[in-house]
């Protein structure tokens with residue numbers, strides 16, 4: 001199974017991972033269009049929980065837990081595991097009960113309070129060979145492990 | 147192997163899935179006294195009209211076929227014979243079992259009120275899909291715009307959410323001095339009360355119903371404990387639920403408030419397991435058995451029971467109370483002991499801009515949290531409680547707005563974030 005490894009010592013705090021995460025999940029997949037005409041905001045809409053404290057920074061995405069608490073807690077089965085073992089989210093089924101946010105030990109699920117559903121959760125970029133965040137990290141602070 | 151499961155909800159579904167991981171051929175029969183499988187917490191979304199059609203379920207459409215199970219809908223288990231190992235149904239049929247799972251959930255608590263008789267029209271409980279459907283019909287037929295909810299706990303708030311979705315106004319009564327009294331304190335409650343008020347609803351604290359006045363078999367008025375009279379054409383009784391354990395009464399299966407189980411979710415009678423809202427599983431903070439009537443706990447216990455029923459050892463490591471409630475755009479999440487009654491607890495609070503955070507610490511370990519309007523990274527608090535992290539030097543950090551892993555000790559963070567195959 002694919003897994004993203006984090007190396008906080010290498011994180012530059014550039015947030016390119018977030019910018020490219022949002023772009024990869026946009027309609028146009030075009031960086032300019034994504035943030036100009038599609039109206040996404042890199043810091044809000046990415047699937048990454050970016051943390052900063054003093055000069056230390058790191059980017060955390062869903063760990064695709066082995067015994068995923070979010071799947072167990074989900075009231076609708078909007079959170080599910082696919083055949084590859086990736087934990088995915090079905091926006092159509094989600095009712096925004098925030099049970100998943102309550103139990104995710106990494107705090108990586110972002111709520112969309114307005115539309116009452118999970119806004120974003122890392123999907124490991126589906127059929128992309130390498131997730132967009134990993135591909136664009138300039139310093140290998142996030143790396144793909146297979 | 148013959149498996150019989152009484153009750154068909156989240157504990158059962160997780161048990162079935164767990165059994166089928168290893169036992170592909172054993173015969174699984176499920177007894178359900180309802181007529182379909184659905185996600186109980188979604189009944190408020192259903193009534194509010196917020197669910198798309200057919201979205202009340204929580205499994206794949208073909209679950210029963212895929213799992214090769216037989217579900218007897220509309221059937222009630224009335225007796226368990228532990229010696230001859232069978233379950234008797236209301237139609238006198240007897241089902242033999244090798245492994246039995248009792249996951250009968252909870253039933254709404256009934257309190258005696260003067261004038262409140264069974265069959266009185268306009269009085270409802272709110273725990274089943276059938277309740278929600280009947281309520282829906284009744285509200286439409288009588289063109290009701292107002293209601294009274296007795297009980298400001300989780301179910302009362304869920305009923306409130308549903309009525310708000312129907313653009314109805316209501317009054318919530320509770321003997322406590324705040325909403326969600328099991329988890330909230332007055333400050334947290336005040337944030338919700340304010341919103342309710344702004345929406346034309348009201349919370350009457352320290353109030354209960356002394357008398358129900360009916361007219362032609364329909365509820366008309368209430369006399370409150372304060373002596374005041376209140377018009378009420380619709381009354382939702384939401385005083386709480388209790389474990390549904392009537393089935394094990396008079397059997398060697400022992401029960402306290404709920405059915406007593408070991409860490410494998412097996413009762414004192416070999417081969418008989420229990421899970422979910424009817425079971426007293428391990429409560430993590432006290433180290434004792436307790437009923438924790440929430441969905442994630444029922445799911446986990448069901449899974450553990452299922453594994454063990456199929457002969458694969460699995461252990462329930464305990465859970466603690468937690469919940470997530472959003473009403474009128476005010477999301478809240480709480481964990482553990484939020485209103486300590488004894489000494490020896492340290493309480494930290496922060497409230498600003500409509501946000502409220504409360505942290506409860508004992509022996510330098512986090513044991514309780516309330517988050518109102520700031521739930522974003524709530525789960526990390528749950529992790530700290532579970533991991534019993536020493537938070538002696540972290541008290542200020544726990545209250546900050548940008549609370550996260552970077553504020554936690556490096557080795558703790560690295561262990562979790564970069565650790566191999568994170569098991570939580």
Ligand SMILES: Cc1cc2nc3c(=O)[nH]c(=O)nc-3n(C[C@H](O)[C@H](O)[C@H](O)COP(=O)(O)OP(=O)(O)OC[C@H]3O[C@@H](n4cnc5c(N)ncnc54)[C@H](O)[C@@H]3O)c2cc1C
Nearest residue numbers: 153155156157179186187223250251252422423439440441
């Ligand atoms: C309105 C509402 C909202 C809720 N919201 C939340 C929430 O947001 N988050 C959360 O974590 N939890 C919530 N809960 C609690 C959650 O629904 C329960 O914890 C969960 O459903 C427990 O599952 P269970 O499998 O133990 O039993 P249940 O879901 O209670 O199911 C037990 C089943 O067994 C059947 N049964 C009982 N006795 C017999 C018998 N003798 N024969 C045959 N069948 C029988 C019952 O009819 C029922 O269908 C809510 C509950 C309600 C009522």
Ligand code: SF4
Nearest residue numbers: 062063064065070104
């Ligand atoms: S969302 Fe959270 S709980 Fe779910 S798999 Fe990802 S990290 Fe684990």
Ligand code: SF4
Nearest residue numbers: 074094095097098100
């Ligand atoms: S918010 Fe959506 S994904 Fe999360 S538990 Fe609720 S229904 Fe499931």
